[in-house]
Amino acid sequence: MTRKSIATATHAPLLLGATLLLFIVIAGALFLNLMRLRDSFSWVQHTNDVLLAISGIQRAVLEAETNERGYLLTGIESYNEGYRRAHEAVGSRLDSLRALVGDDPAHVARVDELRLFVDMRTAQLGRVIELGPERMREALDILEQARTDQLTERVEASLTTLTRVEQGLLTERMHKHDRESLAAALITACLLILAVGSAAIAAFLLEHQRAAARQQEADQRLQDLQAELMRVARLSTMGEMSSALAHELNQPLGAITNYVQGSRRLIEASSHPDKARIGAALDKAAQQTLRAGAVIQRLRDFVGRGETDKSVESLRAIAEDALALASVVTRDRPVDVSLTLDPATDRVLVDKVQVQQVFLNLIRNAFEAMRDERERRLTIASHPAAGSMVEIVVADTGPGLDARIAERMFQPFATTKTDGMGIGLSISQTIIQAHGGSIAASTLPEGGTVFSFTLPRADAEQQSVPAVDVAAG
Numbered sequence: 001m002t003r004k005s006i007a008t009a010t011h012a013p014l015l016l017g018a019t020l021l022l023f024i025v026i027a028g029a030l031f032l033n034l035m036r037l038r039d040s041f042s043w044v045q046h047t048n049d050v051l052l053a054i055s056g057i058q059r060a061v062l063e064a065e066t067n068e069r070g071y072l073l074t075g076i077e078s079y080n081e082g083y084r085r086a087h088e089a090v091g092s093r094l095d096s097l098r099a100l101v102g103d104d105p106a107h108v109a110r111v112d113e114l115r116l117f118v119d120m121r122t123a124q125l126g127r128v129i130e131l132g133p134e135r136m137r138e139a140l141d142i143l144e145q146a147r148t149d150q151l152t153e154r155v156e157a158s159l160t161t162l163t164r165v166e167q168g169l170l171t172e173r174m175h176k177h178d179r180e181s182l183a184a185a186l187i188t189a190c191l192l193i194l195a196v197g198s199a200a201i202a203a204f205l206l207e208h209q210r211a212a213a214r215q216q217e218a219d220q221r222l223q224d225l226q227a228e229l230m231r232v233a234r235l236s237t238m239g240e241m242s243s244a245l246a247h248e249l250n251q252p253l254g255a256i257t258n259y260v261q262g263s264r265r266l267i268e269a270s271s272h273p274d275k276a277r278i279g280a281a282l283d284k285a286a287q288q289t290l291r292a293g294a295v296i297q298r299l300r301d302f303v304g305r306g307e308t309d310k311s312v313e314s315l316r317a318i319a320e321d322a323l324a325l326a327s328v329v330t331r332d333r334p335v336d337v338s339l340t341l342d343p344a345t346d347r348v349l350v351d352k353v354q355v356q357q358v359f360l361n362l363i364r365n366a367f368e369a370m371r372d373e374r375e376r377r378l379t380i381a382s383h384p385a386a387g388s389m390v391e392i393v394v395a396d397t398g399p400g401l402d403a404r405i406a407e408r409m410f411q412p413f414a415t416t417k418t419d420g421m422g423i424g425l426s427i428s429q430t431i432i433q434a435h436g437g438s439i440a441a442s443t444l445p446e447g448g449t450v451f452s453f454t455l456p457r458a459d460a461e462q463q464s465v466p467a468v469d470v471a472a473g
C-alpha cells in the first residue's frame with residue numbers, strides 16, 4: 001500500500017465518525033430549540049393569565065363600588081349581597097395574582113402595594129355599607145373623604161402599572177427568545193453544512209480507497225501475467241535452442257559413426273591379435289552413437305514447429321517416444337512402466353507432435369507425483385471406445401489428486417507445485433479437444449491418479465505414414 005492510500009484509509013473512518021458526531025450535535029440543537037419554543041409559548045400563556053387576573057380584580061373593585069352606591073341610595077339588600085360577593089372575589093383574585101407572579105420579587109411587591117390600596121378602599125366601602133341609607137349623612141362624609149384620598153385612582157394606577165410591567169416582561173422575553181433562536185438556527189445551519197461537507201469528503205475518500213485497491217489488484221494480476229509470460233518465453237527459447245543443438249549434434253554424431261565404421265574396417269583388415277575384441281567394442285560404440293542420434297531426433301520432433309497436420313500414426317510409437325523423453329529426467333528414481341496397448345486400436349489420426357506432448361505431460365506429472373513413493377508404477381493402456389475413438393488410460397501409484405486443485409486442474413496456471421507453471425494439463429486438454437476427444441482425471445480408490453483421454457482411430461483403408469528415419473538430420 002502506498003503512503004497516500006494509507007493516509008486515505010485512516011482519514012475516511014475518522015471523517016465518518018466526525019460526521020456522525022456532527023449529526024448528533026445537530027439533533028441535540030434542534031431538540032433544545034424545540035424546548036425553547038415550548039417555553040416561549042408557556043410565557044405567553046403566563047402573561048395572559050396575569051392580565052386576566054388583573055382585569056378580574058379591576059372588575060371586582062368596580063362591582064364593589066357600584067353595589068355600595070346602589071345600597072346607599074336604595075337600601076335594597078341584594079346590593080349589599082352583591083357588594084360582599086365582589087369583596088370576596090377581590091381577595092381571592094389578589095391571592096391568585098400573587099401566586100402567578102411569585103417568581104418575580106419586584107412584581108410581588110407591586111401586588112402587595114395594590115392589595116394595600118384595595119384593602120383601604122374596601123374598608124371605606126365596608127363602613128359606608130354598615131352605615132347604610134339610615135345614616136346617609138355620615139356615609140356621604142366617608143365618600144367625600146374617599147375622593148380626597150384618591151384611593152380609587154391609586155388602585156387604577158397600580159393595576160395599570162402591573163399590566164404595563166407584565167407586557168414589558170413578555171416583550172423582553174420574546175426578543176431574547178428571538179435572538180437566541182436566530183443564533184441557534186445559524187449554528188445549526190453551519191453544523192449541517194459542515195456535516196454534509198464532511199460526509200461528502202468521507203464518501204469521496206472511501207471511493208478513492210476502493211479504486212486504489214482495485215487498481216492494486218489489477219497491477220498485481222498484470223505483474224503475475226507478465227512473470228508467467230516471461231517464463232513461457234524463456235521455455236520457448238529453450239525449445240528453439242534444443243532444436244538448434246540437436247541439429248548441430250547430428251553432424252558430429254554422423255562423423256563419429258563414420259569414423260567408428262572406418263576403424264572397424266581397418267581393424268578387420270589388420271592382423272592385430274585382439275582384433276575380435278576391438279571389433280566388438282567398436283560395434284558397441286557404433287550402437288551407442290545410433291542411440292544418441294535417436295534421442296536427439298525425438299527431441300527435434302518434439303520441439304520442432306513445422307508439422308501440425310493430422311496424419312495416421314502409431315499410438316505405441318508416440319507413447320514409446322514420450323516415455324523415452326520423459327525417462328531422461330527420472331534416471332535417479334526408476335519407475336516400473338507397463339505399456340499394454342491394444343494392437344487393434346494402434347492406428348490413430350492425430351497430430352503426432354501434439355499428442356506426443358500430451359503423453360509427455362501426463363507421464364512427467366505421474367513421475368513427479370511418484371517421486372517420494374516407495375512403489376512407483378506407471379500403467380499406460382488403451383482400448384476401443386464409442387464413436388470410432390480409442391481411450392488411453394495413464395495411471396500412477398502417486399498420492400492422488402490434491403483436493404484444492406481437483407476442480408480446476410485443467411485451467412491455465414492451476415498448480416500445487418512450487419516450481420510448477422500449471423499449463424501442462426490446460427495445453428493437453430486443448431490438444432485433445434482439438435482432436436474431437438475429451439480428457440478427465442480421478443483419484444483411484446486404492447490410491448494414485450488416473451488420467452483418461454480419447455483420440456480418433458484411423459480408418460482401416462487410410463494410408464499409413466512411413467516411419468521417420470531416426471538418424472535423419
Ligand code: ADP
Pocket residue numbers: 361365366369396398399400401402405409414415416417419420421422423424425426449
Ligand atoms: P504443473 O505440473 O506445472 O503443476 P500441470 O497443468 O501439468 O501443471 O498440472 C496441474 C496440477 O495438477 C499439478 O500441479 C498437480 O497438482 C496436479 N496433477 C497433475 N498430474 C497429477 C498426478 N499424476 N498426480 C497428482 N496430481 C497431479
